[in-house]
Amino acid sequence: MAYTASLSPSKDRPGFNITFRHPCRQDAKGKLGLKVRRGLGTTDETEARGLVEQMNQLLADEGWWNANRYTQALGTFATVVVDAFYDGLQAGATASSVLRDSFIRLPDRTDGYARVLFVGTTGAGKTSLLRHFIGSDPERDRFPSTSTAKTTVSDIEVIPSEGPYKAAVTFFSEHAIQANVEDCVIAAATAVWEKMPDDKIADRLLHHADQRFRLSYVLGSWGTVSGDVEEDESNWDFGTQAGTAMVAMSDVGGVDAEEMRALQGELQGYVGRIRRMTDHQAQIIRAELLGSEMSQLDDDQFALEWFQSELQDEDEFRDLVLDIMDAIRQRFNQLTTGSLTWHGRSARWPELWTYQSSNREDFLRQVRWFSSNYAPEFGRLLTPLVDGIRVEGPFWSTFTQHKPRIVYLDGQGLGHTPESSSSVTTHITARFSDVDVILLVDNAEQPIQAAAQAVVRAVAASGHYGKLSIAFTHFDQVKGANLPKFADKKAHVLASLHNYLTRLRDVLNGPIVTAIERTIDDRCFMLGGLSIAQLPRGVVTQMEALFQQFEDSIQLPCAPKITPKYDATTLGFAVQRAVISFQSTWANRLGFASSLAVSSEHWTRVKALNTRIAKELDVEYDSLRPVADFVGRLAEEVSNYLDHPLDWTRSPEDDAESLEAVAPIRQTVFQELHSFAIARLVGEQLSEWRRALDLKGQGSAGRRASAIRGIYELAAPVPGTMQAKSAPRFLEAVQNIVHKAVNDAGGEMIGIAELMNRPH
Structure with a gap:
């Protein structure tokens, strides 16, 4: 294909644009030939035509189509021409967190700061709670923004400290x-x-x-x-002055x-x-x-x-x-x-x-x-263009004189429905290892629904259950004739949590759930009235207790005094169960099976996921999260495997000691599974994702679903099946992750040869 550039006048301003299809950049369909338009920065038509000619020379010679030729190109062509072409070939952008670090470093426990990650459903009150923690007035400051819709669409990081903002x-x-x-x-x-x-x-x-x-x-x-204000024909005016107040607030x-x-x-x-x-x-x-x-x-x-x-x-x-x-x-x-x-x-x-x-x-x-x-x-x-905001300064709470050293990390809310909350996005779970507290913010009126359950499940399987705290908002709305006192209302809310923990035993082994049950009541806090500036004394007491919880979280736990030994030969069964669960879920979503628990996804949503992955924009789309699903199921089954060591360096004194010894292994495995899953499901299969996106014609939606199912089967084959020729390599990769985590924690993996020689 021949690539050529053309000239056109700029819209809404003097000057000229150059337009061309880039031979090395992909368009929306994943094909080479992205249409590019750049301003030439000149109003002289003769000069502009000369620049277009230079671009045509560059486009005609494939020898220039390499990012390494940028410096040489500057010696041959005009800078505006070279920049227009090579911008698309330069190395990937610097990670956004690294960019923010270049101006404001994110402190951690070595600086005496606790990092708190806010997680919860949209509308639960995460941001309203954050406002109180950082002393942000709801009318004067209005930061961060709140509403009943999805408001927080970027990462928001707040570092209270002395000094300038x-x-x-x-x-x-x-x-x-x-x-x-x-x-x-x-x-x-x-x-x-x-x-x-x-x-x-x-x-x-x-x-x-x-x-x-x-x-x-x-x-x-x-x-x-x-100035135009239409009368509300449905007459839903409750006599408030909210609209007037909003206008008055704008500075x-x-x-x-x-x-x-x-x-x-x-x-x-x-x-x-x-x-x-x-x-x-x-x-x-x-x-x-x-x-x-x-x-x-x-x-x-x-x-x-x-x-x-x-x-x-x-x-x-x-x-x-x-x-x-x-x-x-x-x-x-x-x-x-x-x-x-x-x-x-x-x-x-x-x-x-x-x-x-x-x-x-x-x-x-x-x-x-x-x-x-x-x-x-x-x-x-x-x-909508922002992916992260980090602020630092005197963001101290106003309900107390205490100035705790805490980094607050807020982000996008989770979905409400069981389908949208089946797996917690990896954008959240990947941060578990970097924080000291995972604060689940949940609505006390409807406690521990689908999204909250998914968070508790993910935290438990990851080995970070010791970091979990729960802030139940809207506690002031928990009412009933049979709930006259604070203790009655709290017990009512906590009953939903304990009911879910009982059901969680069907997924995870008892010791983990028991460990959570043992301490979770002391890490649950009842909050209400967060939409008002002046908090009731009871809420302030709970908030101060939360602060204490945050500050205590940076105390390093004692190193385990025992280490486990595992039977390496049985790990394959855990991996097999995880993959079968993952494959089954996606067979339902792609329309190849039916289930009351998981419904079939519309072809447009499947294509949207395909597009996101093929164009390397993200690894998920809305509630379609194959990487999160894969990490979640593997983490759960490996966690169950880790709960059953073959032996110990000495017998644990109790379940608590054994859990403390295994927790670091769980955490390491969970973290490593994120990069492993992205590499297996996305990186190594990128060409297949692009081929699936390119399908067209009658029946293309069904063929695309089949292609995606094939990607999953190739990337995550079921160990032990004759059809999965790549299963041994896949199983070996998972085993290597677990083996390294066990060895780094001082544990031991015992192979079949050693097992044969062990006394019975």
Whole structure:
């Protein structure tokens, strides 16, 4: 294929753009030839045409298509041409946590700080609790943001300390944001295909299906004009002044009428373009489908997938995505304070924003651009583009004079349904080993539902159960004639926890559950009224007890005085059970089996997962988490195996001592399984994921499901089956992880030869 560049005038500003398909970068479908558009930084058409010619020379010679030729290319071509081409070939971006570390180091127990990881369902009150811990006023500060919807979409790290206020904000990569924009445009086009009105089309464009990426924050809300307040026809006014209070709270300033009209015009233009390109493509596809002998169901599914696939090949689609990306990029121009560090040689996409101030009000005003969900500022906010916020400064609680040294780590909430909570995302579980307390924040009105159960299960299997504490929020709403006293209400809430722990014995061996039951009551705290600034004395007492729990967590446990010995020959059975469970779950999700516990996933969600993995954006999509499922099942079965040593260096005094000896092994195995699972399910199978994504035509959804099932069977074969030729290597890899963890803890793995020589 010949690659050539073209020239076009820049939109909304003087100058020219260069557009070309990159021979070494993949598009949304995983194919080489990503469409790239860059500003040339000149208004001289003759100069611009000369730059296009230089790009064509570079595109014509494959010898330049290597990142190592960047320096040589600078000596041959103009910098703007070289940067436009080589930005796509440079090494991967620095990890966001490392970038934040470059400005604000995250302290740990060696610095006298305890690290506390907040985990819980959306709406349980994680962020409201965090506000009280850091002394953030709900009306004056409004940091971090809260709402009943999914508000916290990035990692938020708060370090209370003396000194000035500092912030380090990192962003998702340009590649990841563009992929989300592509998803939104496809969803909006699908709404046109389904003959929906403009407001529904705009909703699909502005709100990603995963409910976390919201273009409305950046581009503005559809149909909103400053000053327009429609009467609530359904009369749901309870006489509150919440709306008035919200407007009064704004010290950043909402989008004015003129700017809002401009935003609406921009959005209307996007919707109009989506309608035109969709109608054109739909006419072609539906005409070709006429006379087909396919069933109506197959016809609808095939036609829609065909339509979505063909749409992504259209220049109109690519141009629209690039225009939206340009609009997003322009939002960074509003940052007049702080320092932006840019990713890439042409400095087109930010990777780090840093800021320091001695004034709390000024500091939070600037940080809110990256964390706010304040509707009157939609069109200016950068919140959906942010993947991490780290702040440091005098963030001390106001309900006590005590100033504990604690690092607070908050993140995305978990799902509510059993399906969405079957496995805790690896973005959370991978941090278990780096923290001192795992604080499960749960709603006392409906305690220990699906998401909370998944957290308790994951913490138990990981060996980190000694870090678990639970904060039950909304305790003030626990009411009943049979619950007159605090003790009665607490017992009512804890009963749900103990009921689940009883059922957990069906998954994990008794000793772990018994260990949790022995101490969990003392690590449960009842909280209420978190939405108000002045906490009741009873809640303050519980919060102070929580602080004490956090501070005590950095005391190092005594080293185990005994070590276990294991029968290496029986580990294979544990791995076999784990893989069978994993394969069975995904057979149900992919539609190859049926179960009351796990339902079949819609083909569009399976394809969305496929897309995320094939484009190396993530290893999961919404509640579809193959890596987390794989880690969870392996960790549980290996944990059960570790609970049954063949022997000890001496007999344990009790179950507590044996658990303490095995816990470090569990923790090491759990941590190592994360990288192992990603390598097996994703890294080594990336070409297969891309082939599955590229499937098209009638029945492609079913063939894609079969391909993904094949990936799982190849990456995680069931040991002991004749069909799995790769099973021995897979089993050996898992055995090596366990063997190393046991040996590093001073234990011993006994092989079959040694077992044969042991006295009976």
